[in-house]
Amino acid sequence: MVMRIPGANFLVNLIERRGLVAELVRRDFRQRYVGSAAGWLWGVVHPLVLLLSWVFVFEICLRVTLPEGSITQNYTMYLFCGMLPWLLFQETVLRSAPSMVEHANLITKTVFPAEVVPVSIFLSSLIHHFIAIGIMVASSAFVLKTVSPMILLLPLYMLFIGLLAIGVGWLVAGLHVYLRDTAQVLSVVMTLWFWITPIMVNEQQIPERFRPLLHWNPMSYIVRAYRERLLSAQWPTLLDVAVPALFSITVFVLGGLIFRHLKRGFADVL
Helix, strand or coil: CCCCCHHHHHHHHHHHCHHHHHHHHHHHHHHCCCCCCCHHHHHHHHHHHHHHHHHHHHHHHCCCCCCCCCCCCCHHHHHHHHHHHHHHHHHHHHHHCCHHHHCHHHHHHCCCCCCHHHHHHHHHHHHHHHHHHHHHHHHHHHHHCCCCHHHHHHHHHHHHHHHHHHHHHHHHHHHHHHCCCHHHHHHHHHHHHHHCCCCCCCHHHCCHHHHHHHHCCHHHHHHHHHHHHHHCCCCCCHHHHHHHHHHHHHHHHHHHHHHHHHHCCHHHHC
16 A cells, blocks of 8 residues: 655656646736736835835834844844745735635635645745845845845745645634634734744744744754855855744645645535
8 A cells, every 4th residue: 555645646647737726826916906006116116115015113112222242233134034024924824714715716616736836926025025035135225235145045935835825724714614714813823923923023032931942943943044144155054944844735735635635614614
């Protein structure tokens, strides 16, 4: 008997359906800005306004400073690097939750591989992510007078974010079909998850009794990796890669298993 691994099997199916995924990505990207004069530029404006708001509150009003030995003393750049992976993860997960309901016509009336929807949402969000990284690199060159060659390793961490976000996205998308409060609960969970991720502050500034939360938070490893790759020239250690990889693959496979089980009743409920 050959044991099938859901994640691996899905990746094979995804490659076979790459045309469908590409069409969903194009459709999703177009629909987000239908009737908008600025179009995709809003995807750049929103995170920049969010960054400026956080900088005003934490650096100017609350006078938050980074401890000695931090990867940089420029708080704006430190915050910018930390928010990039979180925004990609958050957008994918939050938009995946109602995605099965939004695509109910396709799921109930055609032979449609529902599992590709969260994947297309991630890939669509990735377009804005690349634009934001371009702004970050340009800002680093202008403000810090340097650009780290380690940015070439960022696609590896984008893969980890994708596996993690799609795995969680499958879980919440499947649950939302049966329990429509899922999206509301998810918004609360994501708010809590955001604040236990060291985006606003350095990990050393988090009280000792709360440090274990960071060890079990996969996004804390990815946020740290983004900062190190964008703001320094140091190579990641094996542990820096292995831990987020283990978290991401585990969530991806578990999410695939649960989604596959829940998917059997979609047509009846939707």
